[in-house]
Amino acid sequence: MKTIKVSLQYSLNSITTPLVSNLIRKFNVEVNILHANISLNKIGTLIADITGNDQDIQDALDYIENQDGIRYKLFNKKLIWQEEDCVHCGACTAVCPSNALTMNKDTWCLEFSKEKCLVCGLCAKACPLNVMSLQA
Amino acid sequence: MQKTIAEINEKIKSGKATVFTAEEIISVVEEKGVKKAFEEVDVVTTGTFGPMCSSGMFINFGHSNPPIRMSKVSLNDVPAYAGIAAVDAYIGATEHSERLGMQYGGAHVIEDFIKGKDIVLSAESYGTDCYPRKDIKTIINKNSVNQAYLFNPRNCYQNYAAATNSTDKIMYTYMGTLLPEFGNVTYSTSGELSPLLNDPEYRTIGIGTRVFIGGTQGYVAWEGTQHDPDQERLENGVPIGGAGTLALIGDAKKMSSRYIKAAIYEKYGVSMFVGVGIPIPILDEDMLMKTAVRNRDIQTVLVDKSGRENLNIKLNYEQLRSGYVEIRGNKVHTAPLSSLRLAREIAHELKKQVQQGEFMLTEPVEKFKTKGHRLNKLEDREV
Ligand code: SF4
Ligand code: SF4
Numbered sequence: 001m002k003t004i005k006v007s008l009q010y011s012l013n014s015i016t017t018p019l020v021s022n023l024i025r026k027f028n029v030e031v032n033i034l035h036a037n038i039s040l041n042k043i044g045t046l047i048a049d050i051t052g053n054d055q056d057i058q059d060a061l062d063y064i065e066n067q068d069g070i071r072y073k074l075f076n077k078k079l080i081w082q083e084e085d086c087v088h089c090g091a092c093t094a095v096c097p098s099n100a101l102t103m104n105k106d107t108w109c110l111e112f113s114k115e116k117c118l119v120c121g122l123c124a125k126a127c128p129l130n131v132m133s134l135q136a
Numbered sequence: 137m138q139k140t141i142a143e144i145n146e147k148i149k150s151g152k153a154t155v156f157t158a159e160e161i162i163s164v165v166e167e168k169g170v171k172k173a174f175e176e177v178d179v180v181t182t183g184t185f186g187p188m189c190s191s192g193m194f195i196n197f198g199h200s201n202p203p204i205r206m207s208k209v210s211l212n213d214v215p216a217y218a219g220i221a222a223v224d225a226y227i228g229a230t231e232h233s234e235r236l237g238m239q240y241g242g243a244h245v246i247e248d249f250i251k252g253k254d255i256v257l258s259a260e261s262y263g264t265d266c267y268p269r270k271d272i273k274t275i276i277n278k279n280s281v282n283q284a285y286l287f288n289p290r291n292c293y294q295n296y297a298a299a300t301n302s303t304d305k306i307m308y309t310y311m312g313t314l315l316p317e318f319g320n321v322t323y324s325t326s327g328e329l330s331p332l333l334n335d336p337e338y339r340t341i342g343i344g345t346r347v348f349i350g351g352t353q354g355y356v357a358w359e360g361t362q363h364d365p366d367q368e369r370l371e372n373g374v375p376i377g378g379a380g381t382l383a384l385i386g387d388a389k390k391m392s393s394r395y396i397k398a399a400i401y402e403k404y405g406v407s408m409f410v411g412v413g414i415p416i417p418i419l420d421e422d423m424l425m426k427t428a429v430r431n432r433d434i435q436t437v438l439v440d441k442s443g444r445e446n447l448n449i450k451l452n453y454e455q456l457r458s459g460y461v462e463i464r465g466n467k468v469h470t471a472p473l474s475s476l477r478l479a480r481e482i483a484h485e486l487k488k489q490v491q492q493g494e495f496m497l498t499e500p501v502e503k504f505k506t507k508g509h510r511l512n513k514l515e516d517r518e519v
Contacts, residue, residue: 087185087397087409087475087477087478088475088476088477088478089185089186089187089409089472089473089474089475090471090472090473090475091312091313091322091401091471091472091473093471093472094312094313094314094315094320094322094469094471094473095312095313095315095320102459103459103471103472105457105459107477108472108475108476108477108480109477122313125313125402126312126313126402128187128399128400128401128407128409129397129398129399129400130400
């Protein structure tokens with residue numbers, strides 16, 4: 001079993017395809033939606049973790065590839081937080097779109113949830129101490 | 137009943153002073169009541185750790201042989217001001233590197249200096265009869281120079297406006313990255329733990345007050361630039377936004393890079409985190425009550441950083457710290473910019489030093505005015 005993170009781009013009028021349920025039914029994979037911005041008559045984005053065995057994941061990706069109007073991109077980078085150099089100022093939490101970065105309300109230390117991270121890199125730019133970076 | 141600073145110092149000297157941080161004192165007063173708490177408590181310690189642009193370091197390099205009257209100076213390619221005596225210079229925290237731009241600045245030079253790293257000094261001169269040399273390129277560090285002290289014209293803003301962005305474009309500011317259409321709100325104070333919010337009328341903090349700065353003991357040198365005590369205040373004396381500021385001085389050679397950190401704000405530039413803590417002597421019940429101020433009793437204004445809209449919104453720090461505030465009926469995410477985690481560490485460190493008799497309190501040599509202090513604007517006038 002492995003988990004990959006993908007971003008799906010929906011072009012106009014492609015959201016009629018029940019993509020996520022097809023993936024789950026046909027390929028025996030788990031789909032965990034992390035972020036979705038989809039509405040009728042607009043281009044949309046969906047970011048999700050897909051979990052399954054190697055073959056099922058590959059088949060699922062091939063299936064997506066064959067859908068009209070839907071493209072996928074794999075996230076092959078991950079966010080590295082050099083925690084020991086972090087001063088817990090919170091500037092990165094201002095820009096994190098998925099609440100992967102939050103301040104603990106007791107200790108006021110930064111907390112990072114890898115599962116929620118969309119690997120967008122916004123925090124790396126916003127961090128005044130340069131302790132966040134995207135790495136392959 | 138009153139206590140004097142001399143009496144409190146006697147207790148500190150004998151290791152018997154009772155000290156709490158400005159967060160701890162709130163529940164002490166709640167539990168014991170003002171009278172009893174005043175009898176017991178001698179000192180309340182405060183702390184803040186935030187980006188403070190108006191900071192910099194004076195440095196004397198010592199004379200070379202043959203000597204040079206430096207008229208142009210750079211440190212690790214960051215220009216320093218040399219329009220003072222022959223081998224004196226001032227490196228400002230926000231100055232950018234001539235080579236790397238805003239990737240490296242004066243604050244990085246200061247942090248590297250404090251860490252004990254070697255720094256490349258380049259200087260030029262036009263040469264004089266008594267200082268014939270015209271250039272020098274050499275290496276300095278904190279053991280090689282004479283004096284090196286931070287002199288920060290404006291630190292410890294008493295309170296500060298929270299920021300948001302009404303436009304449809306992202307804004308990169310010294311208040312962090314502000315997302316479009318009121319996408320977020322940032323704020324920057326340590327609230328109930330912040331030095332000047334615990335002595336809102338400057339009764340004990342004035343010129344000459346000994347402070348914790350950057351990990352060592354320094355002093356309040358003067359009122360800070362843009363000191364504006366006439367700011368609108370709440371009944372408890374706490375100003376709503378801006379108000380008082382402090383000019384601070386301290387020996388950079390004795391500072392620790394844990395409490396001085398260079399910062400880069402995207403597409404804005406370089407700034408410097410400065411850690412400051414100030415102990416407040418509990419002279420009377422009024423002073424105790426002032427230090428027991430809570431986040432919900434401290435308000436600030438919310439400012440649209442694009443300058444487009446006058447939002448007319450006041451928020452207290454309990455709301456700001458909750459993670460969300462409301463703007464025109466919408467829930468908006470809030471984020472801090474100053475580190476409460478480090479501010480707490482400083483207040484606790486200072487508490488320990490006072491308890492152990494290592495940090496004595498001072499009577500201000502002169503007090504700040506609390507009124508009659510107009511904040512001037514810069515006018516465009518015909519020259
Ligand atoms: S912005 Fe950087 S230093 Fe500040 S809390 Fe986030 S990771 Fe830590
Ligand atoms: S890369 Fe940073 S800003 Fe983007 S989702 Fe992950 S933690 Fe949040």
